[in-house]
Amino acid sequence: MVSISVVMPTYNTEVPILREAVESILSQTFRDFEFIIIDDGSDNDSTEYLESLEDQRVRLIRNPQNLGITKSLNIGFKEAKGKYIARMDSDDIAVPVRLEKQFAFMERHSSVIACGSNIEFFGAYSAVSHNRIKDMETYRITALFVNPGPIHPTAFFNRELLLRYRISYDEKLTYSQDYGLWVEISKYGKVCLLKDVLLRYRVHENQITYHQRNKQVRCAYMVLRKQLQGLLGDVSDEKLELHCRYSTGYYRDAVINDEMLNWFHRLITANNRLGLYDKRKFRFYVNDTVIKRTIYQSFDNNMNYLYRISMFFRYLPFPYALKAAAGMISRNSIRSITMRQD
Secondary structure (H helix, E strand, O other): OOOEEEEEEEOOOOHHHHHHHHHHHHOOOOOOEEEEEEEOOOOOOHHHHHHOOOOOOEEEEEOOOOOOHHHHHHHHHHHOOOOEEEEOOOOOEEOOOHHHHHHHHHHHOOOEEEEEEEEEEEEOOOEEOOOOOOOHHHHHHHHOOOOOOOOHHHOEEEHHHHHHOOOOOOOOOOOOHHHHHHHHHHOOOEEEEEEEEEEEEEEOOOOOOHHHHHHHHHHHHHHHHHHHHHHHOOOOHHHHHHHHHHHOOOOOOOOOOHHHHHHHHHHHHHHHHHOOOOHHHHHHHHHHHHHHHHHHHHOOOOOOHHHHHHHHHHHOOHHHHHHHHHHHHHHHHHHHHHHHHO
């Protein structure tokens, strides 16, 4: 048995980009792996490039037609023979020590089902992520509001644990399949995130089309609806839309209102009754992340400083309001000192 199965689906990836991804895996410092490439019905010159690969570690699987990334991943995972499975995307670049670092971590943490890493964005813009996973209960709570990560192509799985708990990608999710997978994994064990930057994540111009974005949102809604039903029973489309609008922070025009507050207080009340999540951490996330962020988004340029402070005390329970106000005062003081120094 090999130590790692690297699984990479590809569909019509441009050859120069595909070559970079492939070579970044084949040149890893850790050598004991198989490289399963699923060609998902490509009809460009990438097919010839893949056929030309002579490295014995490469296993090329061709789908007779385009099945989509979710089904292709399940095909690759079923074919995997490694102790661990590493995800890879055909337009990203793994740093040379990626497999070495993730293998060593998982060997030290045999109960962890999956780990990821931080990434460097490159292409249309440049940045480095500094994400972390605080604890699994906070992770489970976060997943009720937004995809908790890690970034999908950094994922590294314990295959035996995936098989034991019968975890696979939900093929109804043609997009956001990683979101559904993280939620499923969190029911059975731990997800960890290495602080190391182990992947260069390519950002394309106009990376996702409007049509694809709508599909992605709908799939994310499916994942969220299933979780919300655990707390509330049936959830209407209207309430699901409301939840998503205020939960993610993606909608910068979302401002505080009574309907939004009533919805999140309903979630807190339901969790207090059912205890599906740690009650204190759940209240903290709703108030200190979701509602506080929405208050900040509700500020406008004509609002004076004291009125902004007062909004925390109007919409948040006192301890959270006090903390938010103190943080804002502190940031304003630092800004004032900096301006005087300038």
